[in-house]
Amino acid sequence: MLEIRDLVCGYGHVTALKGLTIDVRAGQLVALVGANGAGKSTTLRAISGLVPARSGTIRFEGRDIAGAEPRRILAAGIAHCPEGRRVFPQMSVAENLAMGAYLRRDRAGVAADLARIYGEFPRLAERRGQAAGTLSGGEQQMLAIGRALMARPKLVLFDEPSLGLAPNIVERMFAVIRAICDAGTTVLLVEQNAFAALELCNYAYLLETGRIVRAGTGETLIADPHVRDAYLGG
């Protein structure tokens, strides 16, 4: 479904990705793990068009999307839940969720998805009218996840969704991600909580300084001594 070949991109004179190649198959949950600054977020930003590719290709469902505008990529079916929450601080919870469904025209479907998200994260339902900027860190994270799901994408990119969430909410969140994946949405997941991500995924990539150094199923990577040493805390 998503094929990235030899992707190079960066910021100014920093090259964050130095020839990255990954594949995401339809219906799978793929995890991308790696150290701080390895380039995980940059990969997701490149896919969704926020960072221009310097070379290499990104193909989604056979079409080249490298260099397209973010809204075209979203329209093609890729939603992105960005790192660091990035909620719209002066807009209410409900308005933030409405922004998630910005491109959708099916009112009924939107209403149903909204109800589902409020059901998964009752905290958000309680706070529908509150300005998102005044929510607690974890509440904002839930909102960011919910907002990405509102687009009802074919492929959703999660950048550290567990950041700042309470353990029981992390569990719920992973369950939700697994569930949407089982329901047919493809997921590309970036997580610092590598253990949980590897347990959950169908396939995983390990990224180090802009390059893929390992790939395989979650179990394979968990068993890999290099991965254990560096990312799972021994």
Place this chain on the structure above:
Amino acid sequence: MSPILSIDHVGVRFGGLVAIADLHFDVQAGEIVSLIGPNGAGKTTAFNVMTGFLKPSQGEVRFRGTSLKGLQPHDITRLGLARTFQRTSVFPDDTVFDNVMIGLHRQGASGGAPGMARASLLDTLLGRAGASEQALRARAAALLDWTGLGGRAREKAGSLAYGEQRLVGVALALATDPAMLLLDEPVSGMNASETRVFVRLLRQIRERGITILLVEHDMPMVMEVSDRIVVLNYGRLIAEGPPEAIRSDPAVIEAYLGQGSAARRAAAEVREAACA
């Protein structure tokens, strides 16, 4: 022994919303205490009250016996209570080194560390602040080496990766020469091995006699480092005690830990740590 920090029946409301209701607990000097609880329980709000960013609707906070009522954040910092922020918080356009230099602000003023001359506005204008400036630079360099940021000193703080920015935040708080440190989710965004390094730093900080109050959702880490844990839910204290007790407290499991793998793993980690 009197507590270094006491939270005395503090309450905070935002309009109709009760963010903290009658919170009451103490921290003893030299402890590492963790403040945990579900998202939106009021942990960050409690930090904001302790450091003067928010005025509580009721109750008061005392630090080393002084009431913090009506004090501004910078006054509180001067008393020796420093904090980090939940969202990454650095001076983005300055280098890491200059960040720490800004953090050493109080040290350049009167009553700084021994051997450091007072640099008044007049001294600054007359160019007499040179000597203390030298001493500050030396301290900044030492602090960066200690926190492991020495190699990044010349980088713009805003372009560092997430985890490193969080370390800069800790370095900034340490630069104020605190007696007590409030850390708001310091390891979020760090992976397990980076967290290990941070725990080591945390222990060193404590060895220097600095008391620590920690807010964190990384349960293995919390269970590992805390002497005591205070649990908050919906702005209320629901449990307080040593890690083992909290881990198995049904109310805490219900409200916060959940039954899943994370909690189980946390328990396992603690067991491992105990064995080692």
Place this chain on the structure above:
Amino acid sequence: MDQLIQHLVNTLILGGTYALLGIGLTLIFGIMNVVNFTHGALYTVGAYLTYLAVAALGLDLFLALPVAILGGLLLGALIEIVLLRPLRGQDIDTTMLVMIGAGIVLQSGTLWIFGGVAKAVPSPFPEAPLQIGPASVSWLRLFVLGAALLLIGLTYALINRTKLGLAMRATFQDADTAALMGVNVRVIYTATFAMGSALAAAAGALLGPVYVVHPQMGGPAELKAFAIVILGGLGNVTGAAIGGFILALAEELGAGYISSGYRDAMGFLIIIAVLLYRPTGLFAKAERVG
């Protein structure tokens, strides 16, 4: 007593005028966060366009209004595309300065084209005022008040009730994330600036017949508009409208009962007092740290 009633009626009318000046700026300054020093010049351009439409094309005032608004819209879009788009992501002071430059060019341009002699736009309304008890009001100004309230209502609805308004607010809070949500950020930037400019031109078009039209008319109007928008809280349309009425009340009563020499001072003193009491304007939004 009669004098007080007249002052209160004047307040209503003048407040409408001020609110009208404020709302265009609310979009650009309050929501886009561009310190728009072309506001006064666009106001002037709107007034001259009405003058041209009425005097040169012989149009009716009601037909001239849309012409002026369209002119403002196009000029605003042009300014955004040529001057602001290339500077996206630059410091707010840099864009402010470019707007100052553009304002100087526009204002001197009008002086060059039209000369310094003031022009009058004839009003289609009867000269004899409407008598309300002891107070009188001109029909034209009632029309302006009505139009101002209508435009305020429309702007409010646009920002708070439509999808476009949602996208506008999202874009100026976090453009990258708005783009991720599927918003065409570039179009939103241009559209917002163009709409704000159209509202400035509308204010000029409506007030041209009330006052006289000359190249300097934008200066004082701009200063007042900034005051009104900040007083009401940035980005808050109803706040700006109410700010306009408060300023008008302060000026009317200040001039009427204290000293006309300090008329404008009253307004500014009120502003200082309000900001001391509410440092982020009258209707500001909540913020948090940590």
Place this chain on the structure above:
Amino acid sequence: MSRLLHALPPLALLAALAALPLALGSNPYLLNALIVTGILTIGAMSLNLLLGYTGQLSLGHIAFFGIGAYVSALTSLGFDVELGFGLRAVHEPWPAAVGFVLAVVAAGACGYLIGRLSFRVRGAYFVLVTISFAEVVRLVALNWVELTQGPLALTNIPAITLGLPGLGTWTLRTKLQNYYLVLAVGTLCWFVVARLVGARFGRAMRGLKENESLALSVGINATRTLTVAAVVSAAMAGAAGSLYAHYLRIIDPEVFAFTTTVGMVIMVVAGGKGTLMGPVVGGLIFGLLPVALRPVMAPEAQWIVYGLVLIVILFVMPRGIVPGLAGLVRRRPARAVPVLEASPEAPR
């Protein structure tokens, strides 16, 4: 060594400015333009302290300038006003140099007032407080006719006299003398700003500008820092105002014109805010640009070109002329970095 390098451009500029009158052959018109530009540049330098270093835009900065001008003029002219309740304030003329000192003090005191306010209001709200303050002061100058002569202007303001008791006095009448006086005051202000922003106090201002909550949490006292910045900035603007009054020898409430503040903002931002050189370079360019344009085109066209020059400069160098040029100079060695990177490994 690097310190010397840093000091070189300003020293060169100072030398050039000091030598300029010799080159001009004391053309009075150009000297006049240079003096007025110099005075406004001091105003711009003072504005830069607030705008460039604390990030607070004062769009009413002209208030301090005007207060300085009026205080200085009234001190040296004397006045006699009814204060109400049967009180009278009578003041006999004092030397202009005393007026200068009082102008600095009075403007600084107003800066203190505004600085205290800035503890509560920031950003756009600070902008509005400063605009409002300037307008109120202007209206007082306009309406308190007994003291200020209102719109009738204060005329016959004496030139500045320097001197020490017993050593005789020296009145600055000629343009050349005034030019060097402005240059001297300007240099002093430069020095004050350089000292302030270079050390601990400068870091406090930068911290507040970049991330206020964090700055507070490391113990920076926002009120004190902003107040000190505002006082110093206002005092410098007051000094400039005093120079203006004694040089022009007439002032009216027009000195409070909003457009003059805008002119200073242009000098600061186009020159490069938050840099020491910026306001000076911006001040010279935008102070002298009208002089250069005057003979070559129609009056309206002069303004249009002025606006266009402003826009073009910002398009080429969005952060201002000085940072823009500094970037050009610095970029060249940066390209060599990859080569250098490879070499350190070789000796080992």
Place this chain on the structure above:
Amino acid sequence: DTVRIGVNEPLTGAFAASGTYVVNGAKIAADEINARGGLLGKTLELVIEDNKSNPTEAAAVAEKLITSDKTPVMMGAWGSSLTLAVMPKLMDYEVPMLVETSSSGKITTSGNPYVFRISPPSALEAETFAPMVSKLGMKKVDFLVLNNDFGRGAATDFGKMLKEKGVQVGLTETMDQGAQDMSAQLAKLKGSDSDTIMITSAVDQLVLLFKQMAALGLKKRVITTGGSQNPDQIIAQAGSAAEGTMHLTTFLPWLPEKTPDPKATETFIAEWKKRGFQFAGVTESFRGYDGIRAIAHAIEKAGKAEPAAIAKAFWSVDFTGLNGPIRFAKSGPAGKESGQSKPDVYLIEIKDGRVVLPTL
């Protein structure tokens, strides 16, 4: 070879319209003089500079005209604060200036012997108006004036004169230059028991005032002063709201036959129209025309284009301008007197959309 006269006028900024009128009038005078063979056998050249309606710039322009362009005499600088800013330069360089518009009393009383004024200060205007006060049957007067030297000076001088005549003086309200909404002041005036409102402002604001008075239903006798009213523009722009208002002007272009030099008035107006300017402008431009003519007379009398000689020669200028004899009387402290000419002042009324002389 030329004789140069510096012209220091506002061509941009708040007073751009008026300054431009004056300059255009000056150009007509210069062309006329050159057509007749110039001055001292040389061509007359006007060096026109824009003072941007800003006092600092006005002083800088004077500096430039005197030191760079070496003009031995100047005309300027429209507004009083502009003229006042220039005056120290006249003392410094000992160059005379003819003041064509400014009305502040200070200009001719502060002891500057290089100033020669042809416009009437408000005290002079009030003095000329005095005989008409009783004929108009004024009992109590309120003032509404611009908050500047021009307006405030008028309120003071007319107020003094009226009190001497036994007329009560009520409110004195002010408005800012450039203010557009005066309804608060007008509401207050509406409430007062005076029979007459005397207004001093420039034409744009007068138009607004008349419109806003009509809107408020304020119907009292209105007399404007100051000579910058431009009645034709008022009629064109304020329409019926201006009906019945009276104006003190210094020129009568509507009734050329009643002016002191009917032939000169007619040729001036004809030339003005020929150049495509609006008739409305002549009430301002004639001052530029007379100003240059007065300077030319002084240069002829001096016999050379040198500042000191011209300054001296101004005292012997004597000819009939478009609004009366131009002859300078001494004004101000002894030994340092400025020159002040005493032009005619007329009271006109707007009736049926036309300018008429009221029958008193």
